Amino acid sequence: MTGRVGIVLVSHSAAVADSVAALARGLAGGGSTAPVAAAGGLPDGALGTSSERIVEAARAVDGGAGVAxxxxxxxxxxxxxxxxxxxxxxxxxxxxxxxxxxxxxxxxLVTASAGGDLDAVSAAAAEAYTYRKE
Structure with missing residues (x-):
């Protein structure tokens, strides 16, 4: 158990979920990061959403502090x-x-890795809606 909030990235595509997880890990900086798991695509590799993959990923990253x-x-x-x-x-x-x-x-992931609780992790993620790209 890590004691940190776990992150699950749910996508219709395994490649997208895996890539976003890798990007987040890379941008979260050095050192130890909070647990993050990808839950993308269907078990046969097709595009879609798998409840089994989501549950498995959530259980894998659960350290007792919540799962975003x-x-x-x-x-x-x-x-x-x-x-x-x-x-x-x-x-x-x-x-x-x-x-x-x-x-x-x-x-x-940055917030969870810094020890933020589930409310802080959720707020940081939601705040990303306000990031301007101009």
């Missing part, structure tokens, strides 16, 4: 909401975070 789930779009949102509503498959303290996928993942 960031999603890309559509059915990923619906699948995470359904899992949260069921209440027994995801770790206690799991939360869907409304944030942009890439920028939110980086902000969430």
């Amino acid at each position: 789930l960031l999603v890309d779009l559509g059915s990923a949102v619906l699948t995470v909401k359904a899992l949260l509503a069921e209440g027994d498959e995801l770790p206690e303290g799991a939360r869907l975070v409304d944030a942009p996928f890439v920028e939110g993942a980086v902000a969430a």
Whole structure:
């Protein structure tokens, strides 16, 4: 157990989820980072959302401080909401975070790695909506 908030990146594509996780780890700086796992695509490699992959990833990163789930779009949102509503498959303290996928993942991981609690991680990820690119 790490005692830090875990991050799960849910995408319709395994390649996208894996790449965003790698990018977030790289940009989170040196040293030890909070646990982050990708949950992308279907078990057969096709595009889609797998509740089994999401549950497995959430359990893998759960260190007892909560799990922030960031999603890309559509059915990923619906699948995470359904899992949260069921209440027994995801770790206690799991939360869907409304944030942009890439920028939110980086902000969430940086904050979690610095020891931020689930509220701080969620807020940092959501704040990424305000990042201007002009």
